[in-house]
Structures are given as C-alpha cells and as structure tokens.
Amino acid sequence: MKKLLSASxxxxxxxxxxxxxxxxxxxxxxxxxxxxxxxxxxxxxxGNNEDRLPGGCDKIRATKEITVRAGHKYAEKFPGRIFAxxxxxxxxxxxxxxxxxxxxxxxxxxxxxMHGLPKYMYPKGMFHLEVTGPGKxxxxxxxxxxxxxxxxHCDIAQHMEKGMKAQLKIGRGSGDxxxxxxxxxxxxxxxxxxxxxxxxxxxxxxxxxxxxxxxxDGSAGNNSFLSGAMVIGLAIGLLGAPFLARQYQGxxxxxxxxxxxxxxxxxxxxxxKLISDLIKKFTGKKSIQLPDK
Numbered sequence: 145m146k147k148l149l150s151a152s153x154x155x156x157x158x159x160x161x162x163x164x165x166x167x168x169x170x171x172x173x174x175x176x177x178x179x180x181x182x183x184x185x186x187x188x189x190x191g192n193n194e195d196r197l198p199g200g201c202d203k204i205r206a207t208k209e210i211t212v213r214a215g216h217k218y219a220e221k222f223p224g225r226i227f228a229x230x231x232x233x234x235x236x237x238x239x240x241x242x243x244x245x246x247x248x249x250x251x252x253x254x255x256x257x258m259h260g261l262p263k264y265m266y267p268k269g270m271f272h273l274e275v276t277g278p279g280k281x282x283x284x285x286x287x288x289x290x291x292x293x294x295x296x297h298c299d300i301a302q303h304m305e306k307g308m309k310a311q312l313k314i315g316r317g318s319g320d321x322x323x324x325x326x327x328x329x330x331x332x333x334x335x336x337x338x339x340x341x342x343x344x345x346x347x348x349x350x351x352x353x354x355x356x357x358x359x360x361d362g363s364a365g366n367n368s369f370l371s372g373a374m375v376i377g378l379a380i381g382l383l384g385a386p387f388l389a390r391q392y393q394g395x396x397x398x399x400x401x402x403x404x405x406x407x408x409x410x411x412x413x414x415x416x417k418l419i420s421d422l423i424k425k426f427t428g429k430k431s432i433q434l435p436d437k
Contacts, residue, residue, distance in 0.1 A: 165251055168279040178267050181283075186253065186276025189283040191266040194241070198262055200289035201239035208242050210234065212256050212273075214298065214308060215249030222325040225307030227298065229256070232310040232327050234296075235317070238289040245282045248275035255298045258312065262288055291315035 170187035179192035197204070212229055219228035227250075236242060248254045253276040263269045271285045297309035311321045311328075323330045392400050 165277040168277070170275065170279055170281040173281075180267070185279070186274075187279060187281040188272065188274040189281060190268075190272035191261065191270055191285060192283045193265060193286055194284045196265060196286065198239070198265055198286060198288040201286070203239070204241045204286065205239040206237050206241070208236060208240055209245065210242065211245045211247060213247045213249055214254040214256065217249065219307045219325075222307055225325055227254070227303050227306050227308040228325060229296075229308060229310050232324050234310065234312040236287060236312070236314060238287060238291070238315050240314075241284065241286045243282060243284045244273060245280060246273040246275060247280045248278060251277055253277070253300055254303065254308065255300060256296060257299050258285075258294050258296050260292070260294055261285070287314050291317055293317040293319055293321060295321055 168185055168187075170183055170185060173181035173183050173187065173189065175181050180188075180190050181192060182188040212231065214227070214229050216227055218230045219225040222228060244256065246256045253274065256273045258271045259269060261269045261271060266285070271283065273281055273283050275281050292314050294312045294314070295309065296312050297304040307325050309324060311317075311324050320328045322328055391403065395403060
C-alpha cells in the first residue's frame with residue numbers, strides 16, 4: 145500500500161512538471177515607443193499604429209478585425225508541412241485600419257510578421273506580433289493606399305519554410321506570392337516517386353557510368369576503356385614511334401635520358417618564344433605616323 149501511495153505521489157508530481165502551459169492573454173504590455181510593446185511573458189508587438197495615416201490616405205476607409213491562429217495542427221491539411229496559420233490569404237481595402245488578434249496554439253514561439261511597409265511610419269518597415277507558448281496578443285496597423293501583396297509569415301528559423309506563411313493583398317494586390325500553402329504552387333515541387341521524372345532540369349544518373357558499360361540509350365559510359373583521350377594518345381604514340389626509334393638508336397641509357405631532357409627543354413623554349421611573339425604582336429604599340437609639315 146505504501147509503495148502504491150508513493151508511486152501515486154510521484155506520478156502527480158511528474159504530471160504537474162510536464163503539464164501544458166497556461167493560455168495567457170497578453171493585455172498589459174510595456175510601451176517602449178514607436179509602436180513597440182512587450183512584456184516579460186514572451187509577447188511582443190512591433191509597429192503598432194492606431195491613428196497615424198500613411199501618405200496618400202486622407203482618411204481611414206475601413207476598420208476591420210481578424211483573428212489569426214498559429215500552430216502545428218493547422219498544417220495537417222498540407223502534406224509535408226509542419227507549421228501553418230489557420231488562413232493563408234487575406235484581402236483588404238487600401239487605407240484600412242486593421243486590428244490583428246494573434247493566437248498561438250503551440251507550446252513554442254510563433255510570429256505573424258509583415259515586411260515592406262512604409263519605413264517613415266513603421267520602424268524597419270515591419271509590423272510584428274509574437275507570442276511564446278499558448279497565448280494571445282493584439283496589434284493594430286493602417287495600410288498604405290497602393291495595391292500591393294505582402295508576405296505574412298513566422299520568422300522563427302524554419303517555421304516559414306515548414307509552412308507558416310500567407311499572403312495579404314491590399315486592393316487588387318501586386319500578384320500572387322509563390323509557395324503559399326494551399327494557394328499557389330511551390331517553387332520547388334516535392335517529389336517522392338521512385339524514379340526521377342524526365343522533366344527534371346538535370347540528367348538522370350546512369351548506373352552503368354561507373355563501370356564503363358553501355359548506358360541505357362546504347363552509348364558508352366563516361367569511363368569507357370576506349371575514351372576519346374585514350375584514342376588520341378594511342379594514335380600519337382603509334383605515329384611517333386618510328387621517329388623516336390631512329391633518334392634513340394645506338395644511344396646508351398644515359399645518352400637517351402640526356403637527349404630526352406634536351407628535347408623537352410627545346411620544346412619548352414619554343415612554346416615560350418611562340419607565346420612571347422604572340423603577346424608582342426597583339427599588345428605592342430603601333431608607331432604613330434607624324435603629319436607632314
């Protein structure tokens with residue numbers, strides 16, 4: 145009985161140590177100026193703007209609120225993705241005042257970040273919401289007047305690459321961004337097939353290339369015994385053999401070695417002189433013809 149009671153106490157203590165984090169609504173934020181707010185519980189807002197109009201906006205044309213959820217479970221509908229937002233595309237009028245309520249459903253840190261905003265209003269040209277662990281944080285921004293498509297994403301390492309990104313269009317937008325899950329095609333499409341498709345931009349590997357055997361199309365492998373370089377070398381050797389035989393006839397081994405080095409030296413000198421003459425020919429200054437008096 146004592147052993148069972150001890151095990152129960154230990155289990156309760158262990159369960160308490162690994163319990164899920166409490167969901168926190170981050171409402172009391174410290175204002176650090178320039179729209180930058182944060183607290184000690186892992187929440188941050190950058191670029192908060194509730195009343196300053198961007199250039200070209202004479203008034204706020206619309207006031208909107210959205211709730212954005214981030215987490216692992218929202219990536220389940222996108223094969224090969226690990227993280228995602230609950231929505232991958234947004235559309236608003238120019239000069240809209242938008243309040244974003246960002247909810248993190250995971251036990252780790254996530255962000256909802258926009259780049260490319262006017263830097264005279266938004267430091268670093270960025271609007272940024274961040275929550276560490278389960279929680280909620282809110283921020284407000286006012287969009288500029290031009291039609292443009294913005295990337296919104298999580299900037300934590302590999303979170304965007306693993307699927308946590310979306311596009312936000314102002315007005316008609318400026319086109320679609322690539323690789324937005326469920327919206328646009330990937331720049332590099334995942335392929336889990338056993339064979340490499342013929343449409344790949346690089347040649348298929350030839351399993352016979354390493355052995356020099358004929359490849360599947362009937363041509364010889366790259367390491368074929370009778371390669372082009374070897375054929376040329378054999379031809380030069382066969383044609384030059386009678387000449388070399390006459391030159392070395394009657395010479396001792398030492399005389400043959402000396403003659404070989406002499407021929408190599410003369411060959412090098414000839415090549416150097418040839419290169420020197422060519423350089424002088426193409427780089428030498430031409431004489432200037434003086435005008436007649």
